[in-house]
Amino acid sequence: MDIKLDFEHKQSAHCENGVVSNLLRFYGIELSEPMIFGIGSGLFFSHMPFLKIDGIPVTSFRPLPGVIFSRISKRLNIKFIRRKYRRNPQKAMLALDRNLEKGIPTGMLVGVYHLSYFPDPYRFHFNAHNIVVNGKKNGKYSISDPIMEDFAELTSKELTRVRYAKGTFAPKGHMYWVKEKPKDINLEEAIKKGIRQTGKNMLTIPINMFGVKGIRFMAKKVRAYPGKLGPKKAALFTGQIVRAQEEIGTGGAGFRFMYAAFLQEAAQALNNQKLFDLSKDMTAIGDMWREYAIITGRIVKNRNKADESYDLAADQLLKIADKEEDFYKSLLASIK
């Protein structure tokens, strides 16, 4: 079976946005990565000290995996079919082949660790990565992986392995595809809904680990790290924050620049000058997050010595929190 779908691959910063954007383009709907991100209310913040990976508290600049996807589906009225094949890899691969025969590009969740085309420093046991399979030739699947600049390839054995990666968010053969060519998209309404939820989530969740409160909460924690943990562990904890901010497909500054790009597009779509100005504010906030990363980078570089920069880092976070608080208030006011 040799199949090559007429599927255009575009690289994106973040896999979930990228897969949705690439899939929709196949069905004639051109929405950029920032647009998908904004409509799906992808901007978020949480710092959860009780939740640890490898002994290090989890910080995240985005909602849980899959959330952007389901919001897009609801807000743009796009019907997806989703299937899981819990204990049956053969059935999962057969179902994929059948989809390809029908000409359906098929999205799926995979584990990153065994993705053979990934560079080693990026290979962790992260299981909520999204790719689209768009063809098969000589037993090898053609893969549109949003992280990559071009198409990649996986053998059937390799693809099966990553579809059945184990651990947190184990994909269990999960795959999804567009049910029918979407119609009646109300872009303006979807943009407004996306913006409203982002503003609300960042301002009103009554738990101090989330949104703007979460940034202040983290500032307090960071300030206490060196006294509480000693230089090495403190540097590890604070370094992890910058990894979440810069490493994991955020497009820079913990998705803040991507969101600013969204606001620019949204300003045009809604013909709303205020959003254009807010985009500039968000760019400035992104630059502040970059300064925070520079301070942290220095701490990490000198990680075996005591370091006074933790106060500096915490102060920077408090400044960011103040700016972001004002920002989301203006954002909510701008679309009233």
Added chain:
Amino acid sequence: MKAKEVPQDDADMMRGIFREPVYSVDEKGNYTTVRSVGWDPKNEVMQQAWDNINEKIEAVRQKVLTGKLSPIAFYMEKQIMDTGLLAKYMGLWRWKVKRHLKPKYFNRLSDDILQRYAEIFDLTSAELKNIDKIKSEE
């Protein structure tokens, strides 16, 4: 951030396989993406994470070579797993996997179980049992 100021600090983190798109503002004030090979603070924290992992691997390597732990402990650490994750891959209870980290129990493992461990680590069972191999593993 301005498009022309997007850092290109290469620490070979992406092994030349791809560059990451960074959102930034062009001369006209419009958002665009610029592909970047890296940025110093980001390279620094990634390297830190890997140094941390490599230190742990090194510590376990010594324990295996001195007979305190079984080779499974080494390859588990090397694949950045813990007993919980390895137990899921094996389809075994976690306490069983924990036991198999001890040389005493490891030496009594059935061929079948040994083979399953080896497959997860991309080894043959002979390689898994060969302690000398651990000396030279990078």
